[in-house]
Every structure is written in C-alpha cells, then in structure tokens.
Amino acid sequence: xxxxxxxxEPFRIKSVEPLGFTTDAERALVLKQAHYxxxxxxxxxxxxxxxxxxxxxxxxxxxxxxxxxxxxxYAGARSYHNFEDTIKDLTGYQEVxxxxxxxxxxxxxxxxxxxxxxxxxxxxxxxTTRANVExxxxxxxxxxxxxxxxxxxxxxxxxxxxxxxxxxxxxxxxAKNIPLCIMTVTNNSLGGQPVSMENLKAAxxxxxxxxxxxxLDCARFAENAYFIxxxxxxxxxxxxxxxxxxxxxxxxxxxxxxxxxxxxxxxxFIAMNNAxxxxxxxxxxxxxxxxxxxxxxxxxxLEAIAIGLKEILDEKYLQYRISSTEYLxxxxxxxxxxxxxxxxxxxxxxxxxKFLPHIKAKNFPAQSLACQLYLIGGIRTVxxxxxxxxxxxxxGDFLPADMELVRLAIPRRVYTQSHIDYVIEVFKKIAKHKxxxxxxxxxxxxxVLTHFTAKLKPMEQKIEIRxxxxxxxx
Ligand SMILES: *Cc1c(COP(=O)(O)O)cnc(C)c1O
Numbered sequence: 001x002x003x004x005x006x007x008x009e010p011f012r013i014k015s016v017e018p019l020g021f022t023t024d025a026e027r028a029l030v031l032k033q034a035h036y037x038x039x040x041x042x043x044x045x046x047x048x049x050x051x052x053x054x055x056x057x058x059x060x061x062x063x064x065x066x067x068x069x070x071x072x073x074y075a076g077a078r079s080y081h082n083f084e085d086t087i088k089d090l091t092g093y094q095e096v097x098x099x100x101x102x103x104x105x106x107x108x109x110x111x112x113x114x115x116x117x118x119x120x121x122x123x124x125x126x127x128t129t130r131a132n133v134e135x136x137x138x139x140x141x142x143x144x145x146x147x148x149x150x151x152x153x154x155x156x157x158x159x160x161x162x163x164x165x166x167x168x169x170x171x172x173x174x175a176k177n178i179p180l181c182i183m184t185v186t187n188n189s190l191g192g193q194p195v196s197m198e199n200l201k202a203a204x205x206x207x208x209x210x211x212x213x214x215x216l217d218c219a220r221f222a223e224n225a226y227f228i229x230x231x232x233x234x235x236x237x238x239x240x241x242x243x244x245x246x247x248x249x250x251x252x253x254x255x256x257x258x259x260x261x262x263x264x265x266x267x268x269f270i271a272m273n274n275a276x277x278x279x280x281x282x283x284x285x286x287x288x289x290x291x292x293x294x295x296x297x298x299x300x301x302l303e304a305i306a307i308g309l310k311e312i313l314d315e316k317y318l319q320y321r322i323s324s325t326e327y328l329x330x331x332x333x334x335x336x337x338x339x340x341x342x343x344x345x346x347x348x349x350x351x352x353x354k355f356l357p358h359i360k361a362k363n364f365p366a367q368s369l370a371c372q373l374y375l376i377g378g379i380r381t382v383x384x385x386x387x388x389x390x391x392x393x394x395x396g397d398f399l400p401a402d403m404e405l406v407r408l409a410i411p412r413r414v415y416t417q418s419h420i421d422y423v424i425e426v427f428k429k430i431a432k433h434k435x436x437x438x439x440x441x442x443x444x445x446x447x448v449l450t451h452f453t454a455k456l457k458p459m460e461q462k463i464e465i466r467x468x469x470x471x472x473x474x
Contacts, residue, residue: 047378057412070300095278100296102257159187192344223345361400363439377426390450
C-alpha cells in the first residue's frame with residue numbers, strides 16, 4: 001500500500017468549540033493577575049491548552065451515543081456489565097472495580113496493602129500514586145533504568161525498571177516488606193517513555209520468585225503497546241489488543257485512570273484476580289465511592305469508558321497519536337529547543353535548564369518558560385521543576401529540583417496538526433529572544449502542593465503593563 005507522508009487525523013470533526021483568542025496586552029494582564037501561575041488562568045483565555053492529557057480528550061460520536069443510552073440503575077446496570085465485560089476481555093482479570101478516577105483506586109489499593117515499614121517498588125511512581133503510598137505510611141521506591149534519567153540520549157524503552165536494582169532492593173529489604181510492585185505504562189514521570197515486554201516479563205519473574213504481587217498502572221497501556229509494536233522484536237505484526245493482553249498477562253492486576261487511554265472525561269478502575277483483595281477493596285469502595293456496580297461513576301460514564309477502551313486499540317489512531325507527538329518534538333529540536341529524547345507517547349518535555357541556562361533554579365527557569373509560552377502564544381503548559389517539587393531548606397528557600405522541565409501534554413483527538421504547527425511557531429519566536437527571558441520570584445507559597453497555588457512575580461519588570469480598555473479578566 002502507498003504510504004503517505006502527511007500525518008492525518010484519523011477522524012473528522014462533528015462538534016467544535018472556539019479557541020480562546022486574546023491580544024498581547026490582554027495576555028500580559030491575565031498572566032499578571034494570575035500571579036504568574038498558569039493554574040489560575042481561566043481556560044477561555046487560553047488558545048492551546050497543553051496543561052494535561054488527563055480527562056481533556058474528545059469523545060467520539062459513539063461515546064456520546066453511549067452517554068445518552070447509559071443505564072443509571074443503582075445496581076446491576078447494563079452499562080456496568082458492558083464496562084466489566086470490556087475490562088475482563090482486555091485484561092483477563094476477573095475482578096473489576098469501578099472508581100471515579102485513578103487516584104481513588106490507588107487510595108483503596110494502598111489501604112489494603114500499605115502501611116508503616118512497607119515498601120512499594122516501581123519503575124517510577126506517578127505523583128498521586130506516590131502520595132497515596134506515602135499517606136498509607138509506606139515508602140515509595142523508584143527503580144528506573146539509568147537511560148531513563150539521561151534526557152539527551154534516545155533509547156527505545158527508557159520507561160523500563162532497573163531489574164538489577166530491583167533484585168538488590170529485595171535482598172536488602174526482604175520480600176516480606178514489599179507488598180506490591182507497580183509498573184507504570186507508559187512511564188509518565190519520566191517523559192511518557194514506554195516499558196518493553198521483555199522488561200515487564202523480567203520484573204514479573206523476579207516478583208513471582210519472591211511472591212510479590214505486580215500491578216500495572218495502565219493509564220496509557222495502548223500507547224505503550226503501540227511502542228512495543230514499533231520498537232520491540234517479534235511484535236511488528238501483532239494486533240495492539242493482543243500486545244496489550246500480553247502486557248496484562250505479566251501482572252496480577254491493574255489500576256487505571258480512564259481519563260487517559262479510555263478517552264473519558266472521568267473514571268477509572270481496579271482489576272485483579274485476587275478474590276480476597278477485591279472483596280476487601282469493595283468494602284472500602286462502598287464507604288467512599290459507591291456500590292460495586294458503579295463506584296464513583298454515573299452509568300453513562302461507565303458506558304463511555306467501555307466504548308473508549310475499545311476505540312483506543314485502533315492502530316490508525318495510535319499511529320497518528322505517536323507520529324503527531326514526535327512531529328512536535330522534532331519541530332522543537334529544529335528550532336534548537338532541547339527536549340527529552342525520544343518523544344514519549346502523550347507529550348513533549350522541554351529541558352528548560354538547558355534552554356535557559358542564564359536563569360538560576362531558585363528563579364524557576366521552567367516556570368519562566370511556561371509563562372513565556374502563555375505570554376507570546378496563549379499556550380498553557382505545566383512546569384515540572386523546582387516549583388512543583390517545592391522542597392525547602394530550613395530558612396524556607398527553595399531547593400533546586402533535579403530537573404527543570406516544561407511538559408506539553410497533548411489532549412487526545414482535540415487539536416489538529418495546524419495547532420501543533422502553531423505551537424512550534426511560538427517556540428521559534430521564543431528561541432530568538434530567549435536571552436531576554438527573566439526568572440521569577442516567589443511572592444507567596446504554601447508548604448504542600450506548592451505549584452497549584454503559589455504566587456510569583458517577574459524578577460525585573462521592564463515593561464509597565466497598561467490595562468487595555470474593553471477587557472475584563474475578573
Ligand atoms: C493520571 C494518572 C494517575 C492518576 O489518575 P487520576 O485519574 O488523575 O486520579 C495515576 N497514574 C498515572 C500513570 C497517571 O497518568
């Protein structure tokens with residue numbers, strides 16, 4: 001078959017929303033009023049929102065149809081059974097528990113197995129997973145491969161776990177103190193990099209040997225399966241669903257945020273074979289989420305997730321998704337913007353430490369770049385750096401984080417290739433005057449989850465911003 005070069009969205013658009021166009025002066029004012037914290041900006045003042053790919057995807061006409069026909073029965077709803085059957089068929093796990101989003105599943109799982117003196121090991125915990133492990137009293141231990149921490153050097157499976165480190169850690173700690181191993185696919189905290197089937201199997205074999213249950217944190221399982229198809233020997237002809245099933249076969253269970261690869265705006269699940277654990281999980285579920293056939297969800301949400309979990313297995317979609325993300329990454333590299341290489345599944349991560357070496361860590365280079373992207377182009381991204389990690393010394397000063405990244409997360413099926421070209425154009429403009437970009441200073445910052453509510457100001461404000469007329473940004 002003829003292979004075309006153009007990246008084509010494998011869908012056409014049936015329903016649209018306007019973008020938030022603003023003037024330069026308006027954005028300068030909005031940013032100032034938001035205290036240089038992009039979480040404080042009203043979404044309708046944003047042109048291209050790359051804050052997160054979580055819950056921001058576009059549902060298909062089929063999913064919207066499912067929203068209308070969803071069964072809202074309290075117990076035993078048809079939509080629940082569609083949801084359960086789809087997940088059983090995909091994962092092979094027999095116990096399915098719906099939750100309102102990923103972190104609710106994490107909380108329930110950790111109440112079963114967490115606690116003081118316990119260690120949960122992972123290729124890398126996602127932040128809410130880590131927070132739930134630690135709030136149970138247990139310690140979250142990340143054991144990523146070394147290549148995962150080298151941003152500049154491409155490798156096919158930088159999301160992998162370091163199996164030697166796992167063996168050593170088990171030897172040191174004792175398997176009885178490790179109630180769970182979590183493999184995050186793709187590895188969100190390290191740039192959305194995939195985990196190979198070989199690595200999943202190696203982790204499984206170590207865990208089995210020591211009787212440690214292994215779960216997948218499978219928010220982006222289909223993107224991971226597609227990378228396996230592309231990059232791992234022996235998978236190039238295998239259908240995505242089969243690869244996904246083989247991934248689930250390596251583990252004893254999974255937790256999923258359906259806001260990612262299930263194309264849903266809300267939802268999640270826990271799935272496993274262990275009937276003892278699932279019974280206990282359902283007892284907690286009923287206290288905090290709801291009855292076992294709806295968790296924290298409406299029937300229509302269960303229906304949309306069941307449909308989304310089938311749609312995500314479409315190889316044409318995944319090919320477009322991964323190519324489009326890579327296209328953005330390559331576009332930035334061409335403008336001399338350093339990024340984590342190779343590009344991951346759901347986004348591009350810009351290395352702000354390298355791009356803006358003249359800004360010290362205490363002046364938040366990644367947050368400064370994120371603010372520029374809004375100021376110049378109305379693009380919202382998220383800082384993953386000193387502000388997000390927010391560790392302080394005794395005097396209360398910020399300690400530099402290991403990395404200063406700006407994440408451009410791409411919502412699923414929402415933006416077209418021309419939006420992606422626009423983002424590249426904005427970066428090109430920023431690259432030209434990067435030396436003039438100033439750092440930021442803290443005005444006010446809480447001790448926990450600093451990045452959500454911190455207030456900042458530019459180190460040196462050269463231009464006095466005048467309030468434009470006919471604009472209200474209350
Ligand atoms: C988003 C995410 C979660 C948490 O899910 P929520 O639905 O946001 O609560 C957990 N793990 C990974 C890998 C995620 O990407």
